Amino acid sequence: MPSVLVWLRNDLRLEDNPALYHAARTGLPLIPLYILEDISRAHWPPGSAGRVWLHHSLNSLQQQFRCKGSRLLLRIGNPLDIIRSLLEETGATSVYWNRRYEPVQVKIDQALKTALCEAGYTAESFPGNLLREPHEIANKQGNPYKVFTPFWKAYQAMGDPVTPLPAPKKLAAPKSWPGSTSTSLNELGLLPAVRWDKSIHDTWQAGSVGAEAMFKSFLKRIDDYDEDRNFPHRDGVSRMSPYLHFGEISARMIWHGVLQRESREGRMTPSARVMNYLRQLVWREFAHHLLFHFPHSSDKPLRPEFAAFPWRTGRQQLYAWQHGLTGYPIVDAGMRELWHSGWMHNRVRMIVASFLVKDLLIHWREGAKWFWDTLVDADLANNTLGWQWVAGSGADAAPYFRIFNPVTQSEKFDADGNYIRRWVPELSALDNQWIHKPWQAPAVLLQAAGITLGREYPRPIIDHAVARQRALAALKSMNDAR
């Protein structure tokens, strides 16, 4: 009997999942499938933290399918080979999926669509992962946007995105499930051999149930978002990024969830403060728009002159940065938060990234690679935008000469030192005046706090004032060479 294969990828949810919804509406038996794709290192396969998240997310989705009398098949390998053999084995006649937009994924999906159509199968794809598709939006000249503000204005002018679809009520199961090559979740090998992932598991609940709980709790605080979002110790941001990356909740569900909340508060249009949250969601859209139209940007600077920037290698300094041992407490707190929880607050992402590319003059790609491996929300579009923005090489980037001072940033955004105290406990007995710059603290206070610099906590690996001058000189040398 004909049936429909539903290929799930970065849309690990039942609600607002157009491919699943439309497949269910055919009334035919459905065969949901996830493939751990076999792609080369050059194409940014999921990093270690992302793989841990994926394991738990698939586990949760398998349970959801089981509750609906269905299953989620798992496979590893080349999508075309796997889908072809499943079509033959099951007699399915069509394949449905939601579109994705990273350059290598676009190529895989296009080739697959062509091959399936040529072989006489139906391949249907749907928009489900962004508020709008990257090709739906262009400037007056018909070109992609490179600057955020006009992009955001254009988004607002287009009105609200379409409303989310409900989860299908019924998922018809095939008479018999393909079993010849079944793969178990553990066989995907997503969890590390040495189990370092406990702290990630303790911090997060992957899957759409976790996404919904996190979103509900954020909606209670959303009125304070605008004020609190820059302070890493406050519970100010939504932490929806890993859920959005894996598609355990859709951006449209968040958008409309926020609007519904506003209307419950008696507002026909969202307040300016709440609008600022929706604006962040559109940064995510902008990142996907840029990567879709400039596919080289995950590896090369968007502003070509930065190809000649005199980066340094600094292996030891890179190691110190990665492991939270730079001697700058706010940088170390951020890198340790990342290592422990797989996530870092946006303000601190900017501070640590600036420290790497400007104070240490280490290539942004090294930072992007480390984030890629350690973030549970590692996302090629957002990570590329973030790093190119900080490095000054992006289309709409912070100018290179604007160099974050890690001490003043720390004093401003973590004035009472609570974020530092949480993640760098060896400094916790220092008072607020010195916790941001322990190397300047009087010896007697350091001693009273139980700290000997270079023993309990490192001395700064570089003098920021000197580093700043060196970075400006590097920029000048790049500009002079043009």
Ligand SMILES: Cc1cc2nc3c(=O)[nH]c(=O)nc-3n(C[C@H](O)[C@H](O)[C@H](O)COP(=O)(O)OP(=O)(O)OC[C@H]3O[C@@H](n4cnc5c(N)ncnc54)[C@H](O)[C@@H]3O)c2cc1C
């Ligand atoms: C160097 C650097 C690297 C980054 N790498 C990633 C990454 O790999 N994955 C990732 O999701 N985000 C990345 N970001 C963007 C941002 O830091 C995170 O999206 C945000 O901190 C996630 O926390 P949240 O969900 O609480 O954000 P909120 O402030 O609650 O925002 C809600 C959502 O809006 C989107 N968003 C917010 N800010 C941005 C932004 N600047 N760019 C794109 N989307 C945004 C995210 O999807 C986020 O979940 C990076 C930023 C920098 C500076």
